[in-house]
Structures are given as C-alpha cells and as structure tokens.
Amino acid sequence: MSAVPHFETVHQQDVDTQHRALRFLTAGSVDDGKSTLIGRLLFDSRAILADQLDTLERRAAGQPIDLSLLTDGLEAEREQGITIDVAYRYFATKARKFIIADAPGHEQYTRNMVTAAAGSDAAVVLVDITKLDLTQAEVPLLPQTRRHSLLAHLLRVPSIVFAVNKIDALAPEAAGEGFAKVSAALRRFAEEAGITVTAIVPVSALNGDNVTQPLDAPWYHGPSLLQVLESLPTAQETVEGPLQQPVQYVSKEGEGTGYQPRTFWGRIAQGQVKAGGEVEVLPSGVKAIIAEVRRAGETVAHAVAGESAGLVFDRQVDVSRGDWIVAPGSAAPRQQFEATLAWLDTEAAQIGRKYWVRHGNRWVQARISAIEHRLDIHTLAETEAHELAVNEIGHVVVELQAPLPLAAYTENRVAGALIVVDPTSNRTSGALLVR
Structure with missing residues (x-):
C-alpha cells in the first residue's frame, strides 16, 4: 500500500x-x-x-x-x-x-x-x-x-x-x-x-x-x-528574483567630522546583490550605486538571498532602520492590500479599529477596513463575518497609514508577512499574509 x-x-x-x-x-x-x-x-x-x-x-x-x-x-x-x-x-x-x-x-x-x-x-x-x-x-x-x-x-x-x-x-x-x-x-x-x-x-x-x-x-x-x-528539501529564498533587503541596522565607519561611509545591514529576502549594481531605497525612492558589499566584517563580491549583508553606497543617502533596499522599479509601495489574517488574540479583530503592524523592521499604524469572509475549518467554506475571534482565519482588507513595499506571501515570506499588535495591550494579535 x-x-x-x-x-x-x-x-x-x-x-x-x-x-x-x-x-x-x-x-x-x-x-x-x-x-x-x-x-x-x-x-x-x-x-x-x-x-x-x-x-x-x-x-x-x-x-x-x-x-x-x-x-x-x-x-x-x-x-x-x-x-x-x-x-x-x-x-x-x-x-x-x-x-x-x-x-x-x-x-x-x-x-x-x-x-x-x-x-x-x-x-x-x-x-x-x-x-x-x-x-x-x-x-x-x-x-x-x-x-x-x-x-x-x-x-x-x-x-x-x-x-x-x-x-x-x-x-x-x-x-x-x-x-x-x-x-x-x-x-x-x-x-x-x-x-x-x-x-x-x-x-x-x-x-x-x-x-x-x-x-x-x-x-x-x-x-x-x-x-x-x-x-525533504529546505525552504530556500528566491535568488533569481529582484533584490529585496529590509534594513535592520545602520553602522558608521571611522571617526572624524567629514563624510564617513555608512553600512546598511540586513538579511536579503530575495535576489542577490553585488558591487556596481544600482538599487532603490524605499519609501524615499532615492537611487544609488552599491560601492561595496560586506559579510561578517569582510568585503565580498556578492551576497544572495538568505544571507546577511552590509551595503555601502557610492554617495550619502538617508537610510534608516525599517527602510527597504530593492532593485529599481521592482516594488511599488501600497497603502491598501488584501491578506489572509490568522487571529491570535482573545479580543476579536474588529473592522475600523486601529492596530500597529510590523513589516520587516518598520512599524506602521493600520486598520482593518473590511472582513471579506471567515474560513470555516470544519467545512472549508467561506462564511460571512464582521469580526474574527481567537484562532479564526479570514480574508481581510487592510489600510496603512504609510505605504509599504509589499509582496504576495506565496512569493516572498519576508515582504509578504506582517504581524499585528494591539496598541493598548501590546499583545501580538495576529499574522497577516499578503494575498
């Protein structure tokens, strides 16, 4: 058998x-x-x-x-x-x-x-x-x-x-x-x-x-x-796609009053990066050329998805923790999106209520503008719902206070996932998976 x-x-x-x-x-x-x-x-x-x-x-x-x-x-x-x-x-x-x-x-x-x-x-x-x-x-x-x-x-x-x-x-x-x-x-x-x-x-x-x-x-x-x-195979980040790297940490090299190069560190979520390539910083939209790629304190020729890397630009660019470094034109920040919401809080998810969401390393205020349906785990049917109780899963529409470079979760686990936090209790209330 x-x-x-x-x-x-x-x-x-x-x-x-x-x-x-x-x-x-x-x-x-x-x-x-x-x-x-x-x-x-x-x-x-x-x-x-x-x-x-x-x-x-x-x-x-x-x-x-x-x-x-x-x-x-x-x-x-x-x-x-x-x-x-x-x-x-x-x-x-x-x-x-x-x-x-x-x-x-x-x-x-x-x-x-x-x-x-x-x-x-x-x-x-x-x-x-x-x-x-x-x-x-x-x-x-x-x-x-x-x-x-x-x-x-x-x-x-x-x-x-x-x-x-x-x-x-x-x-x-x-x-x-x-x-x-x-x-x-x-x-x-x-x-x-x-x-x-x-x-x-x-x-x-x-x-x-x-x-x-x-x-x-x-x-x-x-x-x-x-x-x-x-x-079984291990889950691998997509190396072939356009570059997407959330900025986790910004370090300044050297001492003195003049311009000192800054290194923008983060784990590459998709694609690969090498010196000489052009990148775009989101949400500002400023473009720059990569002058140097660093890994574990050493200069390397390139880095790929799944690796943590530090990027040095050819000129001074305002980049902060929470920004994204991407291939030019590959990501369009959005303020409204549809997602699957897995609700984890004992207080139900409610339409219109404001929450904090974390995308990569950036925090943004958001609200659930609509709950399209709730998934009945017994029948797998999509049922009408006006709120989601603890452990329920639904299809929702979310509006953000500031645009984020989102991707479908099926294509990119990092760019397509957000956590939802209750602003009053600071509890992790849910997980959003961009559709």
Missing part, C-alpha cells in the same frame, strides 16, 4: 539542499503523542545526554521510560502533561541535522503553533488513530488536525507530512484497513483545502514502530518517518 504521494520527486531534489539542517514542527491535537514522538527521535538518534537518560530511568522506576519528558520544559507542562510553549530540540543522523519545534495542541495555544511554523521547512501533523471513528465509511478528522494543517499551509510551510500515530493500538488484522481509511480522509481534506501532501506514514511513537526503522507489516511498504524527513 503506497501512502507517500510525491515521495519519489522529493528524492530528486538537489543534494546540497537535502544536506542542510531541516527545521520542522510537530503539531496535532492534545495527547496525540507529539512530545513522545520527538522523544523517540532523540532517543533513537542518541541525542540524549547521559544525565538526562539517568533522570528518566530513575523516574520510570523500572517501567518504560516516558520519552515525552524530554520536551516538556515548563513546570506547568510536566504537571499537566501537555505542551504549552514551543520547545526546540536538536538531533542529527548520518545523513542530516534537524531542528524540531514541538508546537502545543491546545486550541488556546494556537499562536505558539503559528510561531513555530514561521520559518519551518516542514510540518509533521500527528493524527491519533484511536480518537477517530473507524466504523464510518468516511472517517471524520479532528478540528485541530484541520486547523494545524491549514495554518501550516497558509504559513507556506513547504512540506506537510501526516503521521498516523498509535497504530499499535489496533489489532494487527485491523491496522492496515484503519490506516487506509485515515489516509483516504486526509487526502480528501487536503484536496479540498488545496494542500499538497508530501507523505502519510503510520507510526507508533511509544514503541518506535516506523519512526526511525521501517514498519514490519504486510500492509505497508513505504518509508519510515525519519526516512521521509531525511529526504
């Missing part, structure tokens, strides 16, 4: 891309086994310190080790047996290095899942097969499975993997049929939502079945979860 669509094409990715460290998050409903799965990956890859292992063995008192304790760092997490904050862990195999983000399953901590998804190369969404009604012809999925998958998709996480956990809880003769039903339900949902599924794999995080070693079952002949992860 094949449950791994597109897996063969994944193997055809560039070798250098595959060998970069893979950042992936785990998500799913409460008690689906996310922390146990990560603990299993750490345990089997020998990424646990000796004193950690000794502590776990003493706590177990002769019983099987509770691997979930390896990721539950907060005291409240250990007391309640749930994940509250995002826990980052690191491990490596002979083939690759990994950075894991364990995202909470509770609905009220969805904001932390959004934080974990930002910048991730892949998402492993756990599905607890024991919580699903396998007697139905079309198995209904849990709301959190749908929500987390949609959020990962909306946040442009490149690879989405479904891990059907606790497969060992089913009788051996029923496991194959149960996995097939759940796989079909996941594919139906993904097709409706426009999500490309990288793989669907059965696992038992508790026993370690099909996590790092292939599953020994006549009904499954696909890869283990680790084999899938080792093959």
Whole structure:
C-alpha cells in the first residue's frame, strides 16, 4: 500500500539542499503523542545526554521510560502533561541535522503553533488513530488536525507530512484497513483545502514502530518517518528574483567630522546583490550605486538571498532602520492590500479599529477596513463575518497609514508577512499574509 504521494520527486531534489539542517514542527491535537514522538527521535538518534537518560530511568522506576519528558520544559507542562510553549530540540543522523519545534495542541495555544511554523521547512501533523471513528465509511478528522494543517499551509510551510500515530493500538488484522481509511480522509481534506501532501506514514511513537526503522507489516511498504524527513528539501529564498533587503541596522565607519561611509545591514529576502549594481531605497525612492558589499566584517563580491549583508553606497543617502533596499522599479509601495489574517488574540479583530503592524523592521499604524469572509475549518467554506475571534482565519482588507513595499506571501515570506499588535495591550494579535 503506497501512502507517500510525491515521495519519489522529493528524492530528486538537489543534494546540497537535502544536506542542510531541516527545521520542522510537530503539531496535532492534545495527547496525540507529539512530545513522545520527538522523544523517540532523540532517543533513537542518541541525542540524549547521559544525565538526562539517568533522570528518566530513575523516574520510570523500572517501567518504560516516558520519552515525552524530554520536551516538556515548563513546570506547568510536566504537571499537566501537555505542551504549552514551543520547545526546540536538536538531533542529527548520518545523513542530516534537524531542528524540531514541538508546537502545543491546545486550541488556546494556537499562536505558539503559528510561531513555530514561521520559518519551518516542514510540518509533521500527528493524527491519533484511536480518537477517530473507524466504523464510518468516511472517517471524520479532528478540528485541530484541520486547523494545524491549514495554518501550516497558509504559513507556506513547504512540506506537510501526516503521521498516523498509535497504530499499535489496533489489532494487527485491523491496522492496515484503519490506516487506509485515515489516509483516504486526509487526502480528501487536503484536496479540498488545496494542500499538497508530501507523505502519510503510520507510526507508533511509544514503541518506535516506523519512526526511525521501517514498519514490519504486510500492509505497508513505504518509508519510515525519519526516512521521509531525511529526504525533504529546505525552504530556500528566491535568488533569481529582484533584490529585496529590509534594513535592520545602520553602522558608521571611522571617526572624524567629514563624510564617513555608512553600512546598511540586513538579511536579503530575495535576489542577490553585488558591487556596481544600482538599487532603490524605499519609501524615499532615492537611487544609488552599491560601492561595496560586506559579510561578517569582510568585503565580498556578492551576497544572495538568505544571507546577511552590509551595503555601502557610492554617495550619502538617508537610510534608516525599517527602510527597504530593492532593485529599481521592482516594488511599488501600497497603502491598501488584501491578506489572509490568522487571529491570535482573545479580543476579536474588529473592522475600523486601529492596530500597529510590523513589516520587516518598520512599524506602521493600520486598520482593518473590511472582513471579506471567515474560513470555516470544519467545512472549508467561506462564511460571512464582521469580526474574527481567537484562532479564526479570514480574508481581510487592510489600510496603512504609510505605504509599504509589499509582496504576495506565496512569493516572498519576508515582504509578504506582517504581524499585528494591539496598541493598548501590546499583545501580538495576529499574522497577516499578503494575498
């Protein structure tokens, strides 16, 4: 039984891309086994310190080790047996290095899942097969499975993997049929939502079945979860597109009263830069020639997307933190735009209310001028809405006090994303993804 669509094409990715460290998050409903799965990956890859292992063995008192304790760092997490904050862990195999983000399953901590998804190369969404009604012809999925998958998709996480956990809880003769039903339900949902599924794999995080070693079952002949992860590509910034670099820091070189060259530092969001090229500074629109490109204190010939670089211009130009350095004519600042809004605040998003938004390194006042619709995560239907409650996702129109050089989020994660902050409480209230 094949449950791994597109897996063969994944193997055809560039070798250098595959060998970069893979950042992936785990998500799913409460008690689906996310922390146990990560603990299993750490345990089997020998990424646990000796004193950690000794502590776990003493706590177990002769019983099987509770691997979930390896990721539950907060005291409240250990007391309640749930994940509250995002826990980052690191491990490596002979083939690759990994950075894991364990995202909470509770609905009220969805904001932390959004934080974990930002910048991730892949998402492993756990599905607890024991919580699903396998007697139905079309198995209904849990709301959190749908929500987390949609959020990962909306946040442009490149690879989405479904891990059907606790497969060992089913009788051996029923496991194959149960996995097939759940796989079909996941594919139906993904097709409706426009999500490309990288793989669907059965696992038992508790026993370690099909996590790092292939599953020994006549009904499954696909890869283990680790084999899938080792093959996935990392998300790469677009090098071929026009230059876009937000200015994070301005440094002045030398001493004295005369003109001293300034270096404008930032991480290149798109394209590449080299000495002699012409650039435009936004929002001022002033143009200049790049006299020098610097990286890590040294002068270099060029720099590309994903790298942090310092640019020195051929003449004095007024550039401040929050400005953007772009290829001339490649970006048109806008004061009104449409976006997908993932709302994270307990106080609902309201039409007409003013908020602060951050784009790159610039803060601008903004207001939601319209809510076009709200996405029903149960039916994926677009429903009428006049406000967005916590954890809801909608299509909105935003007006800015000052124009910003925006790009579609599907084309550029940096230029196409904004965070929304409540001006009264200073809470991070939402994430805007430019359409």
